[in-house]
Amino acid sequence: MSAYVVFTRERTIDPAQMDQYRQKAPAARGGRDITPLAFYGRLEVLEGAPIEGAVVLQFPSMEAAREWYRSPAYQAALPHRLRGADYRVFLIEGVDGNGPDEANATASAHPTSS
Known part of the structure; x- marks a missing residue:
């Protein structure tokens, strides 16, 4: 079953560090089956605090997403x-x-922790 890693950027602190991240992060793809579904496109916050941007990455499974992250x-x-x-x-x-x-x-059977 597909799984999704969702990033929401709340606030930029150091643009130079983000530049370093943007240079290094693509190497993590490493032939993995990752589909970017949204990548800092136009957005509208419907509820909650404003965010600067969002990314949604699709993976074939939860385990594949964890392996990529780790x-x-x-x-x-x-x-x-x-x-x-x-x-x-x-x-x-x-x-x-x-x-x-x-x-x-x-x-309902597996509520998230608060």
Whole structure:
């Protein structure tokens, strides 16, 4: 089942660090099956605090997304992002072909921690 890594950039702190991140992060792709679905395109915040930008990356599975995030190449880029901006990043599993009713039942059975 597909999984998605979602990045929301809340605030840029150090543009030079973000430049370093942008130079290093592409190496983490490393032949992996990653599909960018949104990449800092035009956005509109409908609820909550404003954000500067967002990225949505699709992976074949939760494990594939975790492997990418934990890869040495991404871990080499990560400190630059952490120093360069405030982000919220999360991994979410997609729904299979059974639709949102099953997804809602699964979510109810496994609530997120608060």
